[in-house]
Amino acid sequence: MTYRGPEVAAIVGAGVVGRSWIRVYARAGFLTRVHDPDAGQLARAIGWAVRSAEEDVRLGFLTREEARAEESRILPCETLGDAVAGAGYVQESGPEAIATKRAIYRELDRAASDDVILASSTSANDMSVISEGVAGAHRCIVAHPVNPPHVIPVVEVLPGEKTDPRVVAATLDLLRRVGMLPVEMNRFVPGFLLNRMQAAVVREAISLVGSGVASPEAVEMVMRDGLGLRWALMGPFGTGHSNSDGGVGRYYRDYGDAFSGLWGDLDTEPDFGDEVIDGIAAATRAAYGDGSVPALSAWRDRMIRRILRLKREDPPPG
Amino acid sequence: MTYRGPEVAAIVGAGVVGRSWIRVYARAGFLTRVHDPDAGQLARAIGWAVRSAEEDVRLGFLTREEARAEESRILPCETLGDAVAGAGYVQESGPEAIATKRAIYRELDRAASDDVILASSTSANDMSVISEGVAGAHRCIVAHPVNPPHVIPVVEVLPGEKTDPRVVAATLDLLRRVGMLPVEMNRFVPGFLLNRMQAAVVREAISLVGSGVASPEAVEMVMRDGLGLRWALMGPFGTGHSNSDGGVGRYYRDYGDAFSGLWGDLDTEPDFGDEVIDGIAAATRAAYGDGSVPALSAWRDRMIRRILRLKREDPPPG
Numbered sequence: 001m002t003y004r005g006p007e008v009a010a011i012v013g014a015g016v017v018g019r020s021w022i023r024v025y026a027r028a029g030f031l032t033r034v035h036d037p038d039a040g041q042l043a044r045a046i047g048w049a050v051r052s053a054e055e056d057v058r059l060g061f062l063t064r065e066e067a068r069a070e071e072s073r074i075l076p077c078e079t080l081g082d083a084v085a086g087a088g089y090v091q092e093s094g095p096e097a098i099a100t101k102r103a104i105y106r107e108l109d110r111a112a113s114d115d116v117i118l119a120s121s122t123s124a125n126d127m128s129v130i131s132e133g134v135a136g137a138h139r140c141i142v143a144h145p146v147n148p149p150h151v152i153p154v155v156e157v158l159p160g161e162k163t164d165p166r167v168v169a170a171t172l173d174l175l176r177r178v179g180m181l182p183v184e185m186n187r188f189v190p191g192f193l194l195n196r197m198q199a200a201v202v203r204e205a206i207s208l209v210g211s212g213v214a215s216p217e218a219v220e221m222v223m224r225d226g227l228g229l230r231w232a233l234m235g236p237f238g239t240g241h242s243n244s245d246g247g248v249g250r251y252y253r254d255y256g257d258a259f260s261g262l263w264g265d266l267d268t269e270p271d272f273g274d275e276v277i278d279g280i281a282a283a284t285r286a287a288y289g290d291g292s293v294p295a296l297s298a299w300r301d302r303m304i305r306r307i308l309r310l311k312r313e314d315p316p317p318g
Numbered sequence: 319m320t321y322r323g324p325e326v327a328a329i330v331g332a333g334v335v336g337r338s339w340i341r342v343y344a345r346a347g348f349l350t351r352v353h354d355p356d357a358g359q360l361a362r363a364i365g366w367a368v369r370s371a372e373e374d375v376r377l378g379f380l381t382r383e384e385a386r387a388e389e390s391r392i393l394p395c396e397t398l399g400d401a402v403a404g405a406g407y408v409q410e411s412g413p414e415a416i417a418t419k420r421a422i423y424r425e426l427d428r429a430a431s432d433d434v435i436l437a438s439s440t441s442a443n444d445m446s447v448i449s450e451g452v453a454g455a456h457r458c459i460v461a462h463p464v465n466p467p468h469v470i471p472v473v474e475v476l477p478g479e480k481t482d483p484r485v486v487a488a489t490l491d492l493l494r495r496v497g498m499l500p501v502e503m504n505r506f507v508p509g510f511l512l513n514r515m516q517a518a519v520v521r522e523a524i525s526l527v528g529s530g531v532a533s534p535e536a537v538e539m540v541m542r543d544g545l546g547l548r549w550a551l552m553g554p555f556g557t558g559h560s561n562s563d564g565g566v567g568r569y570y571r572d573y574g575d576a577f578s579g580l581w582g583d584l585d586t587e588p589d590f591g592d593e594v595i596d597g598i599a600a601a602t603r604a605a606y607g608d609g610s611v612p613a614l615s616a617w618r619d620r621m622i623r624r625i626l627r628l629k630r631e632d633p634p635p636g
């Protein structure tokens with residue numbers, strides 16, 4: 001069996017992550033069939049996708065014609081069966097509860113024809129567990145995006161024990177074709193790659209505040225106006241590479257003891273009690289404004305797209 | 319005693335960090351006196367600062383007139399005494415070895431008049447230790463930049479035990495006046511804030527590669543094309559804030575168990591042996607090109623300045 005490149009995608013589950021996937025596929029020219037068991041959520045997701053494309057016109061990321069064409073490729077579907085009929089690829093973004101996920105995969109496996117890839121947006125579950133007892137476990141895979149996927153290109157791709165290697169290859173290829181940057185993981189670990197690295201920072205950040213070393217504002221600024229400016233351009237290895245004329249190998253050998261020493265000093269179980277959380281919450285509200293979360297997210301999203309544009313216009317040398 | 323706002327800065331130590339500080343002060347309108355005990359290094363630093371300003375003209379960050387004015391404010395000084403004569407603020411960027419630092423501070427304390435702040439770029443030492451036995455320990459302080467400071471605005475400001483609180487306030491004020499974003503720390507911890515958060519990520523990144531979970535490329539991309547795009551805009555707390563309609567307080571309470579669970583699973587002592595380092599080094603060279611470190615650093619620096627410009631043009635709401 002060969003896995004065909006699909007031109008129809010099915011989005012199953014239309015919450016915050018699912019609705020953003022609608023835009024990824026529709027924008028890339030795929031006919032995008034969308035289902036959610038909650039009809040109200042389905043309608044809201046379609047409305048959001050249309051408004052979001054129109055906002056992109058206003059911001060100069062799309063032409064009006066491109067936005068109209070994108071909108072015309074979105075098809076709400078009342079049933080899961082309708083959504084997957086004719087789709088070559090299913091992106092599932094349902095609830096994380098493992099019983100729900102398993103039920104969805106049984107249903108998807110019955111509804112979708114044999115050569116259709118069933119990809120999950122799960123950030124928490126192992127496909128080996130989700131697809132236990134699913135006949136088509138070989139075509140099930142994790143494709144975990146960074147929220148929101150229509151803005152942030154990375155997707156963590158992670159096979160289950162039974163996933164066919166050709167499904168892995170076809171998923172990576174498909175995601176690249178729709179403009180994403182898939183990264184392949186070799187095996188499941190809790191939190192995958194991104195949430196583990198994020199958790200490592202959050203733990204130390206909370207520790208630095210909770211132990212009185214610095215204020216929440218100070219910790220926030222050190223990332224936002226320091227470390228994060230580098231990490232938007234190069235990851236931890238590229239950053240080390242650019243810090244030494246001998247590259248990252250030399251850098252790690254020269255500073256290996258400094259790193260090990262620091263690792264031994266980092267907190268592993270910071271105070272994560274109410275007082276620390278309340279202090280962080282108050283400082284963060286003060287920094288970014290009260291009740292501003294939707295405006296802040298919208299700002300973040302348009303700024304990320306501008307940064308990505310800068311990176312496209314002037315890519316790294318080499 | 320009041321600490322006057324200086325209009326003359328002395329840069330003592332003109333290596334990679336010191337030479338970048340030259341540009342910070344000269345660009346901001348300060349007469350910038352520069353000393354390094356190695357005359358060759360001093361000459362190279364001055365040459366670098368001039369070329370760097372001219373490169374800024376080419377990139378559109380400065381006008382030709384601004385660059386000329388900046389260059390005219392740089393004065394190389396043969397002796398440390400010459401450099402600090404008339405300076406209101408000294409930024410020291412000498413070698414990290416504690417004996418050397420102590421010797422420099424004794425000499426600076428003798429040479430500089432009473433109301434002059436002596437700030438160290440140290441990333442490793444505690445000012446309480448550096449200034450032991452220095453009569454003017456009250457005017458000594460750490461002002462640790464992120465390299466290179468003429469590009470990245472954050473500076474970690476950290477008093478020693480004897481530092482006068484007015485020196486802390488005046489240092490913060492001065493750094494803001496030259497366009498930096500100083501963050502105040504309450505007490506010394508190894509690595510300060512930035513290098514601790516960086517070390518937390520590097521440890522987990524190395525672990526994920528060394529344990530075979532993913533390739534160096536995958537880990538690098540997850541930061542560069544995912545997590546880092548957010549962190550260039552908001553730190554760990556702002557990122558959590560933007561992820562929940564109830565803000566970061568609600569976010570930490572909703573996902574507290576998930577965070578704690580992940581913290582318990584993170585590696586504390588990753589394999590940091592030759593094989594892992596060589597694998598990371600080879601992948602990083604392949605990604606960014608062989609022998610490209612200077613070109614890569616130059617790219618990073620101009621891209622960071624463009625990101626900072628985007629942030630100035632469209633600041634966060636609230």
